Amino acid sequence: MLMLSAKKYVYYLPGENNSAKEFEASVNSLIIIGANGSGKSKLGAWMERQNGEDVHRIGAQRSLNFSEHVPLKSYEEAEGEFFYGSPYSDHWGPDKGVRWDWGKSDTTKLIDDYDAALSALLAQQNIDRHHFFDACRKSEEEGRPKPHTPQTVLDKLYAVWHAVFPHRGLIEEDAKFSAVFQQGDEKQLYPGTQMSDGERSVLYLAAQVLCVPENKTLIIDEPEVHLHPSLMGRLWRALESARPDCLFVFITHDVQFAALHKDSPRIWVKSFDGANWDWDFIPNSDLPEQLLLELLGNRKNVLFVEGESNSYDVQLYSALYPDFYVVPSGGCTQVIANTKAFASTEGLHSLKAYGLIDRDYRSEKELEALKRKGVFSIAVAEVENLFLVKPLLRVVAGHFACCNVDEAVNKVIDHIINERFRGQIGRQICQATVATLKAQLSALDFGDVDNDSVSDRFKEAVGSIVPEEELERQKARFEGALSRQDYDEVLRLFNAKDASSSIGHFFGVDNKQYKEKVIGLLTGEAREKVLEALKPFVPVISA
Structure with a gap:
């Protein structure tokens, strides 16, 4: 799953008999969405197995615990820990070996790799500094001007953090991460281990993304976990911008997050029978994007009605039609238009849509x-x-x-x-x-x-x-x-x-x-x- 050229990314989805079928995207994100139990996470694991060396998958089950002082390792050792699950080369392979218990727990294993990701980040920072130091020394020896200070991986991390938490800083000193906030005229610090779940999740995901080698595909299962909706959009916009070389594949339940990626290919996973997936691309529709995704994610037939959320008519109709997913649509014209528009997407689902005016x-x-x-x-x-x-x-x-x-x-x-x-x-x-x-x-x-x-x-x-x-x-x-x-x-x-x-x-x-x-x-x-x-x-x- 390598980037073909500028703005072109390759990914694979199961075709006939689960053979890998190649697709291209012109933006560096892909959305996979579907109802609970439809096989989304298993599809992510399948995508990783097609080319494990070029895919890094962040599972939905992830630990947010890490050491106050990050263990310092070589980049090769740290990369092995977080990318393959083991620092030892005999465990490396396209199936990720120990990382997913050799495939036994592809989607259920609790991944405890926070320290490994931060270790890889600091190891990459040391590499960046070492290269800059060598370049400066060579310039001195040759009598040339020294190069400008490059943007290191920690600089990128701080930029992402600031995009998500503009009023709260982040610093790393002596392999220890701390959050910084202004209190009066003084700056106050508290260690990373005392951060909120949201802050630790941002640090974890940013570290994972920033220390992955170039031109990888990143599969993120449930990018919304531990994140408030207002933070989630800012985080992933910043990370997608920081890693334009990588393709981000988001497996999500969050229709609002999916709808924000308007230009990204969107995959609707209808079902999984244990061996094969029934999936399709979500086409353009006259329905608002977020509403379409919401309707696809429900298991009931749909009834579009007049009125707004929590209006008396919606409350009455919800009681009178308990077997339907009742959707307020404003006026009668919109009810008629929504009924027609949802019916036009019948290839994606087995649901029926009606209107009531x-x-x-x-x-x-x-x-x-x-x-x-x-x-x-x-x-x-x-x-x-x-x-x-x-x-x-x-x-x-x-x-x-x-x-x-x-x-x-x-x-x-x-x-x-x-x-x-x-x-x-x-x-x-x-x-x-x-x-x-x-x-x-x-x-x-x-x-x-x-x-x-x-x-x-x-x-x-x-x-x-x-x-x-x-x-x-x-x-x-x-x-x-x-x-x-x-x-x-x-x-x-x-x-x-x-x-x-x-x-x-x-x-x-x-x-x-x-x-x-x-x-x-x-x-x-x-x-x-x-x-x-x-x-x-x-x-x-x-x-």
Whole structure:
């Protein structure tokens, strides 16, 4: 796994019958991601075995303990310790021999090589200094100007550390690493053995990366271990920049970290049967990168819904559709777009994706067309109206036992129909008419046109839409529901998000807290009653 040329890196993945198939990358990082148990770590071990001499793999199980004074060794001995697992040449080999118990614990062994990595780092520092000293001596002997001081491996380490911890320094004195921080006018030190897990992890990973010989492939299993997300991105950006000669292969669960590597090839590991991997490259998608990776990592079918995280609709739908991974997507347009986009990635997974939107002012024809695309609608105008349906009102009235159930429910129905709906009916009719006309315009088909016919075709198509007729149709629907006092039809037509925030007092609770109280019932003994009350008003979607 050597760098071919500038900006070209080679790596191997299993092809047919696990034969090594060669790939190229133009950036020095590769992301491998997948669900727990999908075989990601074992794939990393397989990649190492293809060319062990050119690959250094940092396992997920790694010890962060090291000696206060780093053992000083020759570079050859230290390199053998951390790269092969033994300083003795008879243990060296492409299978890494003792490092992974000769393959018995490729992905499970706790690697205790912190001292070895720091020893190799200091040995490399001594080599750098020795070369500089020799160059200066030779320049003196030949009467030439001395060379400029080079950037040593410790200089690179300090630069990486500063990129991650800009307000905390790092020094090495007499084979002892210490952290430095400013306290008032004085600098305070504490030994490396007293560093936090995050600090020790940064030092460990930086040492591993910086002392690896040139043009290696570095496989890092779970780069997020012991690192806060805010530190992880800074660390690996700094290390990738410090070692442009090396290819970094990250095996990760962290979708945010994976999404940060936008230009890197990304491998989705679907499954591993003990002998073979099912994997694929993650293609470009209209879904946000982080969302796509998150969805691929879950084991449930996906349901895109309107609303934001922790909104009432998301909480309701999560309870009503427990077999689905419910994803809030903002508005209905984004729900439709996300459902379509995720369906286009079906080659990566066996999951199904559906959408669930408010009915709004859509016609039955529009709703049927969306349903064929996997996008369903609720039986009321908008999700807030689910808090108003008659069966739920009866559950709420019975639970709070504050009044006669029938009396309270009838008061709510009268309030919604004759105060809220009647008071807004004119504006509602106009909004419904405009929404329907927009839908009709967007559905126009002009057929094949040329420069001479485009104007006539447009006028002909638009002329088929008669706003006056649509206005009268909507008036008949809305006024008919009002005159019949048809509560179910009113809830199908009435778009007023604040209506459900006006009825709490009928049940002895604050109006503003009514929806919160209903959501609270979902966590208690009334949960099943609430769900049964709502189910007739939401579509049946099979997982």
